[in-house]
Amino acid sequence: ERMLAHGTTTVEIKTGYGLNTEAERKQLRVVHRLQEDSPATLVPTFLGAHAIPAEYAGQSDEYVDLVVDEMLPAVVEADPPAFCDVFCEEGAFSLAQSRRILEAARALGLGLKIHADEFEPLGGTRLAVELGATSADHLVCTPPDEIELLARSDTIAVALPGTPFGLGQSAYTPARALIDAGGALALATDCNPGTCWCENMQFMIALACRTMGMAPAEAISAATINAAHAVGLGDELGSLEPGKRADLLILGVPAYQHLAYRFGTNMVEAVVAGGRLL
Secondary structure, eight states, X not given: OHHHHTTOOEEEEEOOSSOSHHHHXXXXXXXXXXXXXXSSEEEEEEEEETSOOGGGTTOHHHXXXXXXXXXXXXXXXXXXXXXXXXXXXXXXXXXXXXXXXXXXXXXXXXXXXXXXXXXXXXXXXXXXXHHTOSEEEEOSSOOHHHHHHHXXXXXXXXXXXXXXXXXXXXXXXXXXXXXXXXXXXXXXXOOBTTTBOOOXXXXXXXXXXXXXXXXXXXXXXXXXXXXXXXXXXXXXXSSOOTTSOOOEEEEXXXXXXXXXXXXXXXXXXXXXXXXXXO
């Protein structure tokens, strides 16, 4: 409800807060049930490889076995997600482990996503391009050569400026380099209880313009049509065109630049989702 009130009509919901088969299945089951009643479009993503649970400390390969051999087949059979994601990072999953998980997910027919280069560049962005991932998230410390590689690919870069802001960090996704190289950049909140509890995409637009060198129009495109493509729905929503889902906002401001100029308030006066005024 808070996301809708702030103008978000499409939400990707990632699992990854259970880290065992039944808990991960339960989270996907909840997403599917929410979709039955929610006016928003919900996109479920399996993120069983979000972290290594305490009981597998020092045994990360064994946990990857569980994800690949048990979790993935179970969730695909029960409440199938649209995508599989993995956190490729120091202290989480290595590049080789990430590859194994994503290749197993692809074999089961899932779209691919990756958390990459949030703190350390392990090659996750290159892997995303190689495997044809729909999107790659974070990309704070992605090396220049991988930025160029990403820009030439069909993989959408997803910047999450609320996360370094929430962590009190100074480094943000190098949006200007990616855009200038011809890449497609999306914006999202990364709303989560660990690093970024913020439901307001308007704030993300303002933050992106301040910290990532984006123009207001670029940030709005990143939060709408590019974000739609980042969840595989760019042909159905994300822009006001005949034949697309009628999701639109009425903002109580005189010009679109106010989305970049103002911050911390809700400028939405009305939300239409699927052609229905909420």
